């Protein structure tokens with residue numbers, strides 16, 4: 001039955017676009033010079049498909065060209081490589097590539113990178129192309145995985161309409177482990193997931209591996225993600241039992257040809273939960289043996305198992321402190337269990353004790369810095385971008401400048417727990433870049449978080465970045481079309497954090513939505529402004545954690561009481577009739593002292609602290625003057641209102657380009673932007689009505705008053 005409200009397909013809709021194809025959409029490129037160039041240059045390919053990964057690369061390229069230029073390349077038989085227009089291979093799979101003399105370039109590509117070049121080969125010597133009549137596009141790598149990455153990068157060139165004439169790309173990932181963290185439970189619920197159920201169909205596994213897993217692998221490989229933690233950090237030891245390990249093995253086998261390794265979360269009490277031991281004390285011999293044997297069992301099934309991710313002694317999870325041992329004792333015990341297989345342990349620094357302390361955000365630093373230097377070489381400590389919890393904006397975590405002897409992994413949240421979840425458009429590349437580019441100033445200027453986590457600053461062998469996944473069983477994978485861009489941006493930045501947020505948005509739009517230049521530029525500017533808009537209408541000027549209790553979606557600045565103070569809003573904003581903000585300078589909790597002196601001084605002084613972190617570090621009187629010349633109260637009203645204006649503008653801008661986008665997605669995106677604009681006003685009105693009870697001041701003239709009295713919002 002066709003429902004009355006079903007959108008009528010536009011005449012140009014060839015197929016119903018529902019978002020399933022992500023950025024691997026491969027719809028026909030628009031007619032024009034570029035398409036002609038591609039059709040001329042890309043007629044045939046030579047690739048030895050005897051390896052599963054090379055076969056995947058070949059199939060992907062065939063599919064991409066079939067869609068983008070309307071013609072699949074002919075596969076040239078082995079031995080006749082020089083007749084093909086695209087040659088894909090490693091020096092050992094391709095005699096032509098072996099003879100190209102590009103070993104220095106390939107050396108830089110490492111084990112996962114690649115080289116793409118346009119070359120002419122005459123008498124087995126390589127010539128740069130000038131007026132040549134015969135040229136090859138070469139996708140070369142040292143490994144099959146490198147070839148797959150190179151193939152996807154080449155496809156990206158076509159999707160973004162770049163010329164092939166001067167093509168030369170040499171690329172290798174800056175961070176070696178680029179991992180998604182799924183907070184997926186074994187009952188297929190997803191903690192902080194807003195896109196349906198978990199994609200891991202545990203009941204059907206291991207006999208059936210859903211085709212969605214293969215598409216998940218393709219999507220991740222296309223952006224260079226090479227690891228996935230299947231299970232929630234609030235862990236269930238059942239995943240470590242034999243029947244579940246058989247299921248995990250089936251997933252690992254499916255992901256392996258795409259260069260993706262599987263990791264699991266380890267519940268610290270597993271030796272008790274499933275091992276019948278009386279203790280999980282990390283120094284107990286039986287416990288150590290149990291983990292060793294468990295690890296051997298895992299590696300027998302999954303020889304390239306990545307290792308364990310652990311949340312311990314945090315928010316009620318068991319951990320070594322239950323036995324008066326340290327985080328290092330716990331991590332090292334697990335590290336010893338996986339070391340002989342080159343496994344690693346990723347130990348999370350997101351810890352805070354059950355006794356509510358002076359200032360929760362100080363705790364990870366206080367607990368972990370004394371342990372620097374005590375971890376085994378195969379332990380990484382994974383630190384969230386900010387010291388609190390994935391807020392719309394936080395300053396960078398001070399641990400990034402404080403543990404030089406320990407390889408640190410950066411944990412970002414791709415799922416937008418505190419940023420409007422599935423409905424609101426908030427493109428996160430600017431947030432990710434903000435933390436990657438932040439300068440810790442330890443030991444000196446230029447010591448950015450990016451250089452800490454890529455291992456270069458302190459010469460670590462291990463490097464990692466993690467993104468808490470936003471992926472689920474929803475047809476469009478991520479609950480909204482725009483949320484796909486955050487998965488994409490995470491992968492792209494994990495591979496190369498020097499890419500710009502704008503360029504990544506551009507790629508994503510062209511691959512996912514359309515090539516129409518008006519749509520591209522409109523959507524690009526919407527995306528780039530979206531996170532700042534959200535910060536303004538939710539938590540301007542350094543406010544944090546004023547979302548509703550537990551769900552963290554709508555406004556809840558009035559939330560107080562309940563189990564623990566540091567789960568309430570009032571703990572964080574501290575508003576009263578005198579002012580608002582958390583004093584983290586030396587007159588308050590002094591958390592600012594956790595930064596290097598240069599950074600500390602900037603944050604600690606009212607004269608130099610950036611506006612965006614003002615109320616995070618300072619308590620400010622309602623009538624104090626801001627840089628803008630406005631009083632704090634008026635500035636707050638101004639920022640909240642600016643956020644609403646931006647959300648409304650996004651809705652309007654979308655409506656101008658929506659007719660150029662396929663019907664279903666255009667409508668779904670439009671619906672969510674409408675919700676966002678309404679909810680931005682809800683946020684503004686609720687928060688300002690509440691804060692007004694403290695400021696006791698009117699709204700400045702000309703400002704739209706809240707739609708309802710405060711009671712309405714509570």
Ligand code: GCW
Nearest residue numbers: 183191192233234311350389
């Ligand atoms: O962001 C908070 C979430 C919890 C989460 C926790 C964590 C997995 O509200 O749902 O638990 O952080 O990162 O461990």
